[in-house]
Amino acid sequence: MAILLNVSLSSKLPPFSIPKARLSFSKPLADSALSRNSDSASPQGNGINFDHLQLSVARGSFVALLSASLFFVDPALAFKGGGPYGAEVTRGQDLTGKDFSGKSLIKQDFKTSILRQANFKGAKLLGASFFDADLTGADLSDADLRSADFSLANVTKANLTNANLEGALATGNTSFRGSIITGADFTDVPLREDQREYLCKAADGVNPTTGNATRETLLCN
Numbered sequence: 001m002a003i004l005l006n007v008s009l010s011s012k013l014p015p016f017s018i019p020k021a022r023l024s025f026s027k028p029l030a031d032s033a034l035s036r037n038s039d040s041a042s043p044q045g046n047g048i049n050f051d052h053l054q055l056s057v058a059r060g061s062f063v064a065l066l067s068a069s070l071f072f073v074d075p076a077l078a079f080k081g082g083g084p085y086g087a088e089v090t091r092g093q094d095l096t097g098k099d100f101s102g103k104s105l106i107k108q109d110f111k112t113s114i115l116r117q118a119n120f121k122g123a124k125l126l127g128a129s130f131f132d133a134d135l136t137g138a139d140l141s142d143a144d145l146r147s148a149d150f151s152l153a154n155v156t157k158a159n160l161t162n163a164n165l166e167g168a169l170a171t172g173n174t175s176f177r178g179s180i181i182t183g184a185d186f187t188d189v190p191l192r193e194d195q196r197e198y199l200c201k202a203a204d205g206v207n208p209t210t211g212n213a214t215r216e217t218l219l220c221n
Contacts (some may be wrong), residue, residue, distance in 0.1 A: 009010060017117060029178065032114065034117070035087060036198045037127045040067070047048075050057050050101075050177075052194075055086055056131075059138060061128050068105070073138040074077045075102060088146070088156045088176060090108055090109060090110050090113060091109045091110065091111045091112065092111065092112045092113060093112070093114070094114045095110075095112050095113050095114060095115050095221050096114055096115070096116045096118065096119055097116070097117045097119075098115070098118050098119070099118075099119045100118060100119060100120050101119045101120065101121040101122055101123060101139075102121070102122045102123060102124050103106070103123050103124070103197045104124045104126055105120075105123055105124060105125050105128055106125070106126045106127060106128070106131070107129075108125065108126040108128045109125070109126060109128075109129050109133060109203075110129060110130050110133050110135055111130070112131070112133060113133045113134075114134045115130070115132055115133055115134060115138050116136045116137055117136075117137045117138060117139075118135070118137060118138045118139070119138075119139045120140045120143050121139045121140070121141050121142055122142045122145050123141060123142075123144070123208060124143075124144045125143055125145050125148050126144055126145075126146050126147060126148070127146075127147045127148065127149075128145070128148045128149070129148070129149040130149060130150050130153045130155075131147060131149050131150075131151050131152060131153065132151070132152040132153060133153045133154070133155075134154045135153055135154060135155045135158050136154055136155075136156050136157055136158070137156075137157045137158060138155075138158045138165050139158070139159045139161070140155075140158055140160050141159045141160065141162055141163060142161070142162050142163065143163045143164070143219050144163075144164050144209075145163055145164060145165045145168055146164055146165070146166045146167055146168065147166075147167045147168060147169075148165065148168045148169070149168070149169045150168055150169060150170045150174050151169050151170065151174060152171075152172040152173055152174060153170075153174050154174075154175055155174065155175060155176050155179055156168075156175050156176065156177045156178050156179065157177070157178040157179060158176070158179045158180075158182040159179070159180045159182060160176075160179050160181045160203075161180055161181075161183055161184065161205075161209055162182070162183040162184065162187045162207060163183075163184045163185070163210070164184075164207060164209050164210060165184060165185060165186050165187075165189055166185055166186075166188060166191050167188045167189070168185045168186075168188075169189075169190065170187065170189050170190060170191055170195070172188060173196070174192075175195070176195060176198070176199055177198065181202060182204055182205040182214065183205035183206060183207050183208065183214060184205075184214050184217075185207040185209070185212050185214065186209065186217040186218050187197070187210070187212060187217045189199060190201075191218075196218055196219070196220075199218055201216065201217050202221035203215045203218050203220055
């Protein structure tokens, strides 16, 4: 009986085979996967706005180039117009024998310039800077030099007749050796003691503008 049942069932069931596992991706599926990956890298995918990022990088590069161009600018141009004397450069220049007589040069920048035998007679030089400048043999007679900066300057053999130096700076190794100081006003000028003693030996006259005696302004004994 059992044998007959087995044969009967075998005759009724159609033959079948176990399918083999196959892994395949159709082209549309691969494209859609790439599309999804692209979307995940989009601004909506992870919060990064690449357009904004590219714009920021471009702006940063521009600022860097601009800063570099300003940093490496020609030194002469950097000080152009550094004072009221037109657009002429007067800082760090060789101005030997140049004529500035009678000019208004208030707060003009002459730092580190060579001004040997330059003519400043009667010039208005309030607050002008002669820091570390060479004024050997320069004519500063009758000049208004109030609050001018002569720190580290070489003012040897200069003509300071009747010049007004009230409140000028003369710190460091400033030297007035061999200069004519008749009638010059040195009120409130901070001089080294050796310079003061030297100038007192040659001091005489009265400043025509302030009415102060040169010796008194130098605090000579």
